[in-house]
Amino acid sequence: xxxxxxxxxxxxxxxxxxxxxxxxxxxxxxxxxxxxxxxxxxxxxxxxxxxxxxxxxxxxxxxxxxxxxxxxxxxxxxxxxxxxxxxxxxxxxxxxxxxxxxxxxxxxxxxxxxxxx
Amino acid sequence: xxxxxxxxxxxxxxxxxxxxxxxxxxxxxxxxxxxxxxxxxxxxxxxxxxxxxxxxxxxxxxxxxxxxxxxxxxxxxxxxxxxxxxxxxxxxxxxxxxxxxxxxxxxxxxxxx
Numbered sequence: 397x398x399x400x401x402x403x404x405x406x407x408x409x410x411x412x413x414x415x416x417x418x419x420x421x422x423x424x425x426x427x428x429x430x431x432x433x434x435x436x437x438x439x440x441x442x443x444x445x446x447x448x449x450x451x452x453x454x455x456x457x458x459x460x461x462x463x464x465x466x467x468x469x470x471x472x473x474x475x476x477x478x479x480x481x482x483x484x485x486x487x488x489x490x491x492x493x494x495x496x497x498x499x500x501x502x503x504x505x506x507x508x509x510x511x512x513x
Numbered sequence: 514x515x516x517x518x519x520x521x522x523x524x525x526x527x528x529x530x531x532x533x534x535x536x537x538x539x540x541x542x543x544x545x546x547x548x549x550x551x552x553x554x555x556x557x558x559x560x561x562x563x564x565x566x567x568x569x570x571x572x573x574x575x576x577x578x579x580x581x582x583x584x585x586x587x588x589x590x591x592x593x594x595x596x597x598x599x600x601x602x603x604x605x606x607x608x609x610x611x612x613x614x615x616x617x618x619x620x621x622x623x624x625x626x
Contacts, residue, residue: 486557
């Protein structure tokens with residue numbers, strides 16, 4: 397079983413709704429990631445948090461708002477999404493070196509399948 | 514320079530056969546090359562990874578072959594089983610990026626019984 401837990405597994409929302417995706421890991425990893433994956437495509441990096449601070453934002457639209465409340469939790473707040481935002485949203489985590497590099501394996505959760513109507 | 518090119522896009526193999534998936538890269542700063550396996554409805558899971566200081570790494574039925582001069586690496590699945598049917602992604606990470614893992618486009622493997 398994956399050690400990165402994502403909720404909910406499925407989410408259907410309208411374009412005016414506000415919802416959140418949640419991610420939790422207890423492996424002591426200090427780097428956490430949000431990826432977006434469309435069908436039959438590789439994961440695309442959205443955000444990276446390093447030691448609870450946002451370190452990478454891959455020019456993601458502001459309708460996606462990440463939050464890292466503590467070293468174990470990562471949220472992705474969703475507002476005014478478009479139908480083209482429908483995808484599998486993956487959370488991942490990894491170790492972090494003292495110099496800030498990701499170290500070793502990236503552990504993925506099972507994802508939250510988002511459908512925007 | 515950040516691209517990783519993966520082939521084939523899809524692969525059908527008979528049970529017991531060898532599955533081979535190839536990847537090529539341009540960025541010589543890449544120093545970590547993992548392969549991920551993804552089943553439908555699941556997140557990707559690390560299968561095996563290699564660094565450029567070795568030319569081959571084997572874990573059970575899975576082997577990565579790495580050719581630094583050609584900037585290519587490949588995944589070999591020996592004695593392929595129907596349970597190996599999944600999408601496989603190669604990936605690479607440059608030493609300076611810290612976090613950016615560049616994925617190949619993926620290979621959908623089907624192993625027929």
